[in-house]
Amino acid sequence: MTEMPTPEVIRIPNPPLPTVRQPASYDDFRGTETPLVIDNGSTNLRFGFATSSSPVSAPNVIAKFKDRKQNRPLILMGEAVDVESGARSQARYPWEGDVLLNFDALENALDYAFIHLGIDTPTIEHPVFMTERLASPLHSRGLTSELLFELYSVPSLAFGVDSVMSFYHNNLPTPPIPFTSDGVVVSFNTASTSVIPILQGKGLMSYAKRIPWGATQANEYLLKLIQLKHPTFPTRVTTAQTNWLFQNLCEFAVDYTGLLRTMKDPMQMRLHEKVIQFPFAAPTTEEKTEEELQKIAERRREQGRKLQELAAKAREEKFQQKEADLQYLTNLREKREEESKKEWTNTLREEGFDNDAALDGAIKKLEADVKKGRKKDTDGDEMQEDAPSFPLVDVPDEELDEEGLKEKKKQRLMKAGYEARERARKEKEREREEREAEGRREEEEREQDLEGWATRLRKEHETIMNKIKERGRRRAALSDRKSAAAQARMKNIANLAADERVPKRKRKTGSDDMFGADDADWAIYRKINTAAESSDEEEDLVNLQTVEQKLLAHDPTFTLEHTHASLTSQRSALMQAFRPQYDEGDVEGKARIHLNVERWRVCEAWFSPSMAGVDSAGVGEVLQNILGRFSDGDKGRLVNNIFVTGGPSQLAGLIPRLHATLRPLLPPEMPLRIVRAGDPLNDAWRGMADFARTDEFARVSVTKAEYEEWGGERIKRWWGGNWNSSVPL
Missing domain, CATH: 1.10.287 (Helix Hairpins)
Incomplete structure (x- = not known):
C-alpha cells in the first residue's frame, strides 16, 4: 500500500499587538483647503489628506467600554477593541452588511480620524470626499451629509463609489487629461460583490449589478465547513482566525468540477491538503523522585x-x-x-x-x-x-421397598448427571490438551520460520477480511432494488412461493411444507433475508480477532492500523484523507484543522452562490448578463480591461478563473484582458485623492450653502457617483 504524503503543519499565528499611533502634526495643513479623503469601508477606515502618499488605516469598529479601575467610560477604536476582552461584546460597526446604519459609530470613527490627523480646530475647514457603496439608499447619504455639515461644519462634501475610484487611479492617464477609459470593474467587497461597466470614463450605474456575497459571507461559510468537519474541535475558532485561514489558504480553481474529480484519489487529496495547528495545552505529568x-x-x-x-x-x-x-x-x-x-x-x-x-x-x-x-x-x-457413591443403582427392584425404589430412581438420575459432567470435563481437558499441543506446534513453527508463519497468518487474515467485505458488499447491493443481487433475491422468493414439492392434498389439509428440511434451504433463507445474521460471520470475527492478536504480538510489521477495527473505523481511504483520525490521547493532533476541498469550495461560491444557500447569480453569469446588453464594438472595449479590486481579489487563481469563465462567452477574435488593482486595499483611497486634486472635484461637491437650501439628499450627477447622467432621477 502506497504511503500517504505527510503535509506540512502550519501554525496559526497569534493576533498582532495593537499599533500605538501618535496624532500627526496639523501645521502643514492649517489654513489650507486641502481636501480630506475618507474611505469608509466595512472592514477598515482609511483617511488622510489628498496630498498624502498613503492613507492611515484602522479597523472600522467602535466599542464603548467602562474601565473599572479608573471608573470612567472609554471609547475604543480599531485594534484597541481586541485588547480589552470586556469591550469585544460591546463592539459596533457603522455598517450592517452593505448599508450604513449606525451613525453613532460613524461619528466616533470620524472623531478618531480627525484626532489622528491632528486637527485641533472647532470645525473641519477642509472639503471632504467620502466613499459610498453601489446603490446606497438615499436616506443613508442624507444622514451622512447631515452629520458632516451639522456636527463638523465641513465647507463641502462629495461622494464617490469606491470601486470606480480604484479603477480611476489604475487607469489615470499621464499627463492628466479628461478621463475616458473603458472597462468593467469587478469589486470584491466585504459584504457584496459589484460589477460596474465603464465607457468613456463614465460608470454606467443602470447596467451595474450587485451579488450578495462577499468576504464576510465567505468567512462564515468557511467557519461552518470547519465546524461541520471537526465537530469535536477542542477550542473555539474565532472570526479573526477564520479570516486568516481564508486570506492565506483559500484560492480559486480554474475548473472546480475537474479538481473534485482529481481529489477523488486520496493521494491527491493529501497533496492538496493544508494542516493548521491551533494552540493546545499539553498534559503535564509530574515527575516523582x-x-x-x-x-x-x-x-x-x-x-x-x-x-x-x-x-x-x-x-x-x-x-x-x-x-x-x-x-x-x-x-x-x-x-x-x-x-x-x-x-x-x-x-x-x-x-x-x-x-x-x-x-x-x-x-x-x-x-x-x-x-x-x-x-x-x-x-x-x-x-x-x-466421588459420589450410588449404592442402590445395582440393587434389584424386588429387594427394595417403595422408599428404596424412589431413592434408587433418584440415585440413577444423580449418577447420570455425574457421568455427563465427567464426560464434559474430560472433553474440555482433551480440547485443552489439543490447544496446548497446537500452541506448541505453532510456537515451534514461529521460532523456526517467523517470516513464513507471519505470511501464513497474514493470508488467513486477508481471506477472512475478504469474506467480511463480501458480505458487506452483498448487503449494500441488496439495498439497491435494481442490483443483480436484489433481483436474484426476488427470484428466489418467487420460486419459493411457487414451490411444488408439497403435494396438493397436504396443502389442502394445512400440513406444513418441506422448506427447511434440507440444509440448502437455510442458505436460500439467508439470501432472501437481508437482516439474518449468519453464524459463520460471528465465527469469522472470532477467528479474525485471534489471528490479529497473534500478529500484533509477534509480527512487528503488523500494527493496530492493519486491524479490522481500525480499518472499519476509518471507513475508507478517501474519508481518512478528507479528515484524518487521531488517537484519543493525541492532544496536539486533536487541535489540528485539515483543509482540502474547503480551500476551493469557499471561493467557488462567488461563481455559484447557490452551493452556499444564496439565491443569486454568480460572477460569471452576471458578467455575461451585463456584456450581453452592449454591442460587439462596446463589448470589445469593455472586455479589454476587466478590472478586479477589493481584498478578496488578492486570492490566488481569480484571474485564471475569470479568464476561463469569460473566454467561451466571447468571439474567438475578441481580445480579453483581466488586470488586478495595484493595491486592492488602498487604491480606492488613492483614486479619490487623485480626483480631489483636480478642478472637477469642486464641481461635483455639495457646498454647505446648497445643503442648507436643499437638504442632505441634494444630488449632483457625476461619472464616479451612484447618480450620473445615465441614471434618470
Missing part, C-alpha cells in the same frame, strides 16, 4: 495488607456465624422427637422451613460449608469433592 515512588509503593502494600486483614476477618466472622447456625439447627432437629407433630410443624414454620427435608437440606449445606472452611484453614486450598 525515587524516594516518593518508594513511599507510594509502600503505601499501596500497606493498603493491600489492611484489605487482606479485613477480608480474613470478614471470612472468620462469616465462618463463625455458619458454625453457630449449624449448631442451632442441629439442636433444633434434636427437638423433633420431643414435640408432637403439630408442635413440630409450627416450630418449622416459625424458623422459615416448609418441612423436614428443607431443614435437613439446610443442615447438610452448612455442614459442607463448615467442612470446606476448616479444610481451607488447614491446607490453604479448597477441599476436593469426593
